[in-house]
Amino acid sequence: MTSEAAAGVRPKARAEGSTLRRRFLSFLLDWMIWGYIAYGVMYLLNAYWWTVPLERYYSTLTLPSWGWPLAVLGTLEMAVWSRNLGRSLGLKAFGYEVWGADGKPPTVGQRVKRALLWHLSVLPLGAGFWSSPERPWHDRLAGTELHVLPSSPAPKRRKALFSQWGIMSLLLIALTIWLGWLIIKIDPRVLIRRWDEGSRIWLEMLHPDFRYFARPDPAFELRNLSFSILDMAVVTLFMALLSTILGAALAFPLSFLGARNVMGFNPAGWLVYFVMRGLFNIFRSIDTMLWAVIFAVWVLWGSPLAGVLALTVHTIAALGKLYSEQVEGIDPGPVEAVAAAGGSRIEVIRYAVIPQVAPSFWAFTLYRWDINVRMSTVIALVGGGGIGDLLFYYKNQGDWPKVGAVVIVIVAIVWAMDYISGRLRERIV
């Protein structure tokens, strides 16, 4: 390697004790990668060699009883050696690199020594880390260090394709495509074989039936009432508008409670902050569709209220998180100035925080509006009400010309709302 000359200027940021968690996660990543490779290899061996029926295999993962410990230990060893003999993906992902204590790249001898010593230092309950977490036994005895590299301008490096992590990334992508192809059973011939089915639906949809655009369709009944496409389109639009307005209005005040710099650094502030952020994250990670399922059971299957509630809850959580992050990113200068003039906390928010975050708040709200418009057109699938009720009803009837009409209306709604929010966005940025 020719980068010895650059070694002198390499920033000597040694891994800190507090980064023990990072180090562990980095190792875990490598181990998981090797686990995935082992799984892939077993799968491919089964598919091409032993020819176990594949439908069974990917869910059962059959191994003999002695196979499991072997797989666990085998992947562990691979992880250890790959981390020491080059720069593994796990090291790269966390910005780590093994270096000699003398500021030079480690020799092969040092690398092997470090890998061997690792077993003595880490396997006995991480004993090597007890005395000095920043420099465990295996590093000290091998004369190496684990450096955290600054993410900014990197000194001269090898090309990605000539490094272990680069080759590994390519391998993982290729493996994933191969496995995916087998697991999903991708077969392009089906598209040709079933051409007649497909073309019939396309043709019928391209002759849309707009007879019931403004007149209620007697064939479609929802709680003993008939509706026209226009009726359902209006309902859908208001679902999207109402959930965005309500969601944004509730997320707005809550987002300040979820911002560290507004809540201050006292214990009570921390508590509120953590509770708020926790709630945002939990509610956000439950998808709108799942919320709709819950509210459809709670309120009434197929009622737009269920859809609005679902969209609103998810909007509050999603916008709340985005808003609070914006609040945390503000310039603290004006906050200081308003406080210094005798402003209370709420005056600080009004005069120093809101003016700074207003443009991004608007942008996020419009972005959420786009999402809500799209969601409201299909949320009926899980009982959330709206124009989707018509869509799925006609689809189940096999009435493709009417499906075509509804799809066209949905496209028109989405397009029109996109256009409006796009224009509004231009005005605020």
Add this chain to the structure above:
Amino acid sequence: MAEPYLVVEHLTKVYERGQVLALKDVSFTVEKGEFLVVIGLSGSGKSTLLRCINRLVEPTSGRIFLGGVEITRLSAREMRKMRRKIGMIFQQFNLIKRATVMTNVLTGRLGYNPTWRTLLGLFPKEDRELALKNLERVGLSDKAYVRADELSGGQQQRVGIARALMQEPELLLADEPVSALDPATSHSVMQYLEQMNREDGVTVLASLHFLSLARRYGTRIIALKEGRLVFDGPPEAIDDAKFKEIYGEEAEQVEVR
């Protein structure tokens, strides 16, 4: 003899994050009407010292008295009231960039108005008139309804001064008010501070980077080095030896004309 106007006793500040000892046992007094300049290298604790006086930064230990009131014992509410009398201007001006100059200047009256009014932006007519008067005083009456970020650095700092004037302060804290400005603009800004000090009788505590500015405007100088007070006296008393002690052996005196 009466108590001095501002008394700082054994002031110590340790920042929790990073365990930085920013101020160590700093004591001094300031008489009413003084123009006290704080000098020191960057990182010596000047900003921390000024912010302890209006408790934007909470002191770790020590006491501060202002006009006989122990600031360090006031509740948050009482402190907010006290801050009305303490104006502050900043190195980075700290204006609300997307708001008008007028709004920025009016924030100087936040402490004097009930919250329901300020939240709605309903400042009384007298406050608006006072704002125009103060903008005229700093030579910006034609900029009242311009967005703050459209102004030059010197103009922004003058808005900062107008904002402080709105508080009708007894004490003005100025944290490196001219460090972000060029020399000519620096002097014009410093002259406004001098004017406040001489004509309105405002006691001024200003931290400055350049000794030449400190000598020109200060009636007294204190110097900090690594959080310790290493000098307290008249500007003339800083000779070459003292200068080297404050700024380090390699330092050269730089003039700002």
